[in-house]
Amino acid sequence: MSQAPTREVARRVFAREFNDASHTFKESDDERAPVYLLLPTGERANRVFLVGTLTEKEDVGEDDEYWRGRIVDPTGTFFVYAGQYQPEAASTLRDLEPPAYVAVVGKPRTYETDDGGVNVSVRPESITAVDAATRDRWVVEAARRTLERLDAFEDESNEYARMAREEYDPAVEEYRRMALGALEGLDESDELAASADADASAEH
């Protein structure tokens, strides 16, 4: 009995780390083998799950619709592109009015820019509108997964960390600060919300 290929896990990665990535690779020579984006914190990502605020959307297509969305998290901006081959995601982008919290499941895509740099974007499998609680949960989860990757970064058996050191020589301490900063931001907005509630009740 042939084994169905196992589904690739959707990595949780903040926009800043995602955009710092540029190196892609395959684990086998098979033409249809999955392509992985190497994350600077030492993990391979064939799929990502992210939740953030859709701040802008634009149809950048010429003949056909080709939607670009900017999705912001506490550390930076994800670029999401959806065209005729992602009809559901494209129609969601068309219909959504920014600003809106959205959840995106998608595949990392890289392309070289004219000046030789590498841009990273997300080709969505799905985009759905979600609420603030889902977004906060994602921030906590992304911070946690990022810190776990950093925790395993020095492990000798961690081949993707080794690869990341060779490809990026990443400033791991900065990613740690970034992840903790994202959580501190949530904590502060909690306090703001709490004091806003207190103000509101004081007015009555």
Place this chain on the structure above:
Amino acid sequence: MTDLHTHAEDIVAQFSDHLDLTADEVEERLDNLVNEYRVPVDEARRSVVNSYLDEAGLERDALGGGGNASVGLAEIEQDEQWLDVTAKVVELWEPRSDSVAQVGLLGDETGTTKFVAFETSDLPGLEEGQVYRLENLVTDEYQGNFSVKLNRTTTITEVAEDIEVGDDAETVEGALVDIQSGSGLIKRCPEDDCTRVLQNGRCSEHGSVEGEFDLRIKGVLDDGETVHEVIFDRESTEALTGTTLGEAKDMAMDALDTTVVADEMRTGTLGRYYRVQGPQFGRYVLVDEFERLNDPIDAEAALIEARSI
């Protein structure tokens, strides 16, 4: 002392076909090792069994009992392992093959596992709801799922006490990252005992049939580390999406297209976090219960936890 006596009786039973032992003499040898020489009971038992094996000219494998592992039914993770269990017959199923005498679910404190007894083993039948001491079962593995087989050498003893059968339902949580094809409003084959989902109006077993509408979701929960495939049946799909089967049929009728139902479900559920609970069946967790994880997060606690990673 009673403990040693029980062990002694077990050993006598194990050798009953081979040696004429009395519980008292076996207990004396155990007692000597345990109380005189401070040997742990398990080791003492092993040593006594070994000496009787020598006496009877037997290999350890020839014996039931004694050498067998005692592993919880839900904790079996080895193929062809010999086991002794005390278990309750939770369910008896209809055997699908003439060679199978009985098939069903056995349960103990750790959970449940499937069992099979074959006609050729010529064993007394088990009754649903009854607790038995079953010695000399052997484990079997099929596609990562474990079961136990009764065989000719299995001893079956009724046990008077009841067992609280453990709940071995899987609990998985994560973001719902995909709703797969074959979800939403589907049609099933109406033939007796066939619930296959129709593909283009055809059942893979019964050909072209007039299907019956049903709802289900084949979803994927992903926590960033592992991926779990889960199936919501009609009841849990209705609870998850707030759309009843009747409403789903109306939607499909209006649109002249059944796929609108799954599309609507995707819009309402993808990207949200859920925790589901239910038995694992093959690669799927069959959802008995689920909850949306939507409480406001405790940012301060999350921060404290994160700093400790």
